[in-house]
Amino acid sequence: xxxxxxxxxxxxxxxxxxxRLMSYAKPHWKWLVIAxxxxxxxxxxxxxxxxxxxIFIDDFLTPRIxxxxxxxxxxxxxxxxxxxxxxxxxxxxxxxxxIALKIIQQLRIDIFAKVExxxxxxxxxxxxxxxxxxxxNDTEQVKELYVSVMAIFVQNIVFLIGVFVAMFYLNVQxxxxxxxxxxxxxxxxxxxxxxxSKYYAEMSEKLSxxxxxxxxxxxxxxxxxxxxxxxxxxxxxxxxxxxxxxxxFKSIKLDGLLLRPAVDFISIMALVLVLSYFGIMxxxxxxxxxxxxxxxxxxxxxxxxxxxxxxxxxxxxQAMISAGRVFRLMDHDEIGPExxxxxxxxxxxxxIEFKNVTFSYDGKQDVLKNINFSVKExxxxxxxxxxxxxxxxxxxxxMRFYHIENGEIFIDGIPINQYDNQELRSKLGLVLQDPFVxxxxxxxxxxxxxxxxxxxxxxxxxxxxxxxxxxxRLPKGYDTILGERGSTFSSGQRQxxxxxxxxxxxxKILILDEATANVDTxxxxxxxxxxxxxxxxxxxxxxAHRLSTxxxxxxxxxxxxxxxxxxGTHLELLNEKGLYHKMYLxxxxxxxxxxxxxx
Numbered sequence: 001x002x003x004x005x006x007x008x009x010x011x012x013x014x015x016x017x018x019x020r021l022m023s024y025a026k027p028h029w030k031w032l033v034i035a036x037x038x039x040x041x042x043x044x045x046x047x048x049x050x051x052x053x054x055i056f057i058d059d060f061l062t063p064r065i066x067x068x069x070x071x072x073x074x075x076x077x078x079x080x081x082x083x084x085x086x087x088x089x090x091x092x093x094x095x096x097x098x099i100a101l102k103i104i105q106q107l108r109i110d111i112f113a114k115v116e117x118x119x120x121x122x123x124x125x126x127x128x129x130x131x132x133x134x135x136x137n138d139t140e141q142v143k144e145l146y147v148s149v150m151a152i153f154v155q156n157i158v159f160l161i162g163v164f165v166a167m168f169y170l171n172v173q174x175x176x177x178x179x180x181x182x183x184x185x186x187x188x189x190x191x192x193x194x195x196x197s198k199y200y201a202e203m204s205e206k207l208s209x210x211x212x213x214x215x216x217x218x219x220x221x222x223x224x225x226x227x228x229x230x231x232x233x234x235x236x237x238x239x240x241x242x243x244x245x246x247x248x249f250k251s252i253k254l255d256g257l258l259l260r261p262a263v264d265f266i267s268i269m270a271l272v273l274v275l276s277y278f279g280i281m282x283x284x285x286x287x288x289x290x291x292x293x294x295x296x297x298x299x300x301x302x303x304x305x306x307x308x309x310x311x312x313x314x315x316x317x318q319a320m321i322s323a324g325r326v327f328r329l330m331d332h333d334e335i336g337p338e339x340x341x342x343x344x345x346x347x348x349x350x351x352i353e354f355k356n357v358t359f360s361y362d363g364k365q366d367v368l369k370n371i372n373f374s375v376k377e378x379x380x381x382x383x384x385x386x387x388x389x390x391x392x393x394x395x396x397x398x399m400r401f402y403h404i405e406n407g408e409i410f411i412d413g414i415p416i417n418q419y420d421n422q423e424l425r426s427k428l429g430l431v432l433q434d435p436f437v438x439x440x441x442x443x444x445x446x447x448x449x450x451x452x453x454x455x456x457x458x459x460x461x462x463x464x465x466x467x468x469x470x471x472x473r474l475p476k477g478y479d480t481i482l483g484e485r486g487s488t489f490s491s492g493q494r495q496x497x498x499x500x501x502x503x504x505x506x507x508k509i510l511i512l513d514e515a516t517a518n519v520d521t522x523x524x525x526x527x528x529x530x531x532x533x534x535x536x537x538x539x540x541x542x543x544a545h546r547l548s549t550x551x552x553x554x555x556x557x558x559x560x561x562x563x564x565x566x567x568g569t570h571l572e573l574l575n576e577k578g579l580y581h582k583m584y585l586x587x588x589x590x591x592x593x594x595x596x597x598x599x
Contacts (some may be wrong), residue, residue: 014193017324021145024103035095040159042088045081049163050301051077054170054294089155096154097181100146108139111330119336120401121361125211128266128550134329137207138322145319156305163302170294178299179275181270185306188262189313196317199251206244213237251314263310267303274299337400339420347419347427349377349412350508350539352398357407359393367393369562371407375555380540382550384580385559391543393562395511398541400424429507433514435498437489442471443478446500453504461504465530467496492526499530510534512542547584555578 025032027323056074112135112408123131167175217233226255274296359368368390374379383391396402397409400416409416416424438445446458460466470493474480482489489497502510512531528549534540544550551570558566558573558580566578573580 014320014324017320017327020327021323023141024107025099028099028102031095033098035092037156038088038095039155040090042085042092043155043162045085045088045161046083047159047166047298047301049078049085050294050297051166051169052081053297092155094271095399096150097147100143100150103146104139104143107142107326108135111135111139111326114330114332117334117335119334119403120396122332122334124361128215130208131213131329132215133208133211134203134325136150137211138204138326141315141319141322142326144315144486145323149319152308152312153316156309159305160302163298166294168299170298177273178270178302181266184266185263187308188266192310192313193317194252196314199247201321201466202247203244203251203318204325206240206247209240210237210244213240238413263303263307267299270299270303271296283583287328299388307482314412318430336402340417343418344423345414345419346423347411347508350427351375351377351410351412352509352539352541353410353413354394355408355410357397357404357409359397359402359404359406361393361402367562368397371564373555373557373564373567375539375541377539378537379554380535380542382542382544382553382556383548383559384544384550384556384583388561389559390562392513395430395513395541395543396560398511401428426505427508428511429502429505429509430511431495431498431502431513434491437482437494437497441476441479441481442474442497445482445497446504448501450505457504458500461500462496463495463528464503464533465496465499466526467493467500467530470496496526496530497558499534508538510538510540512540514545547580547587558583 040125052074058075060071062080094368115131115135132358164175164179167178182440213233213236217237236404354371354373357368358366359370360366367388371390371394373381385391385396397404400421404417411419411424438448443455443458446461453477459468462471462478471478471480542550542553547570550556553570556570556573557564558578560579566573566580568576
């Protein structure tokens with residue numbers, strides 16, 4: 001990961017993370033209040049049970065008084081309390097879980113919306129798998145915090161308070177003795193949080209690396225197999241997986257030491273304290289068996305929620321680490337360029353001007369140096385040059401994918417930073433060398449969720465770019481489902497679909513990024529016919545790989561190491577005998593060699 005993104009690995013303070021997580025609960029405060037009231041009611045009903053049993057033992061069983069009516073009332077009261085506690089606890093748990101799921105739903109929407117606003121400079125350098133891990137795995141861990149931790153913690157804390165209230169009701173002195181165990185439990189929790197946070201942070205990071213490696217391997221599986229890199233990729237995957245396993249195992253050992261065993265030891269000591277107290281008291285005066293039963297029962301009930309909380313403390317720690325990673329991403333300020341200034345400007349003619357534009361991706365090495373050119377309405381300008389000369393960078397800046405630090409770009413005489421994204425992106429049509437096709441039917445891929453484009457317009461766009469004939473031959477026509485990235489279609493068919501997608505929006509400016517680079521000769525003829533129709537009446541900027549395809553361009557810019565070194569028409573540049581002339585001769589020679597080899 002690049003230096004400027006390393007802060008995304010730095011964990012946030014848990015207090016800050018917890019406060020932000022709780023802020024997501026504010027819209028649901030009414031239902032939370034209802035759930036809390038039910039929780040207190042259910043807990044109170046549950047805690048009254050041992051007191052009724054204490055009354056039965058001390059007031060009826062020990063003195064052998066068995067009056068039917070009082071015993072019946074006591075028995076019915078105990079059953080009603082039990083049923084009331086069950087109903088209230090079920091309802092409050094259901095409410096807490098429903099609220100938790102709504103909170104996670106909103107959190108996922110927020111983080112995905114944030115990712116969509118990030119500039120392309122972020123995606124250039126942040127691993128895709130790591131990003132997916134934060135949106136899916138980390139939010140899933142946060143969901144566990146709300147679903148299985150927060151509700152349990154709230155319920156058990158209320159229950160513990162109720163236990164101590166009941167203990168003080170039975171015996172104040174012994175209840176005060178039992179308070180001594182609370183600091184020990186608190187110390188165990190703090191020790192666990194301190195050591196486990198490091199292990200869980202390492203686990204989350206290794207899981208992100210695993211996802212990144214899986215994503216990279218699957219996306220590039222053809223390269224992996226053709227270059228026989230399976231063994232190397234497998235070893236690298238095993239190494240990261242082993243590191244993830246080791247971090248996980250450290251956390252398991254910590255869980256085994258500080259969770260259940262430590263709490264069990266404290267519970268045994270507390271039980272010894274209570275029994276010793278009653279034993280000493282029995283030497284001087286008689287003790288009430290009902291009080292002894294109730295105290296032992298409450299002590300057992302006290303450690304049951306403590307054990308539940310301790311066991312979920314590991315989930316809590318994982319969730320806090322994951323939430324910190326999510327919030328780090330949400331706080332990232334590498335936002336894509338947006339509109340500046342007031343007023344609403346519209347693109348009507350499509351005239352373009354680059355004025356003294358210098359640009360760098362990393363802030364160190366300039367990939368464009370003092371670029372100046374203009375394109376009039378309806379003209380076609382072609383960009384040519386060797387790989388890395390800056391052609392795609394010009395397109396990226398025109399599409400406003402990156403911030404411009406030096407120089408300005410104008411459309412219709414207005415700086416592009418004064419157009420809002422909706423106007424800019426709707427009037428600029430981009431066709432890439434490797435078109436992206438989504439899972440779904442053909443109509444969906446051409447329309448792209450724009451429901452203002454009806455089926456007739458979809459078909460007309462396909463006819464316009466000569467995609468209609470091959471679509472009609474498909475078994476289900478425009479309703480044919482495409483696989484991931486359109487893998488069942490040829491590169492030429494995918495390109496024609498991207499043409500139709502662009503023309504369905506009727507852009508004023510057409511941007512072609514080596515649109516014919518990956519297609520065969522026969523398909524190229526069809527595509528060239530489509531391109532010729534698409535360019536009519538539109539300002540066009542074309543990155544050209546094959547120079548023979550741009551002979552009719554109004555102007556050709558030759559780029560070399562980020563600078564425009566030549567400009568003119570096809571014939572003018574050939575007559576100059578410069579870099580363009582050399583490139584043209586090399587391609588002509590290659591084409592002649594291909595013709596000879598075919599013959």
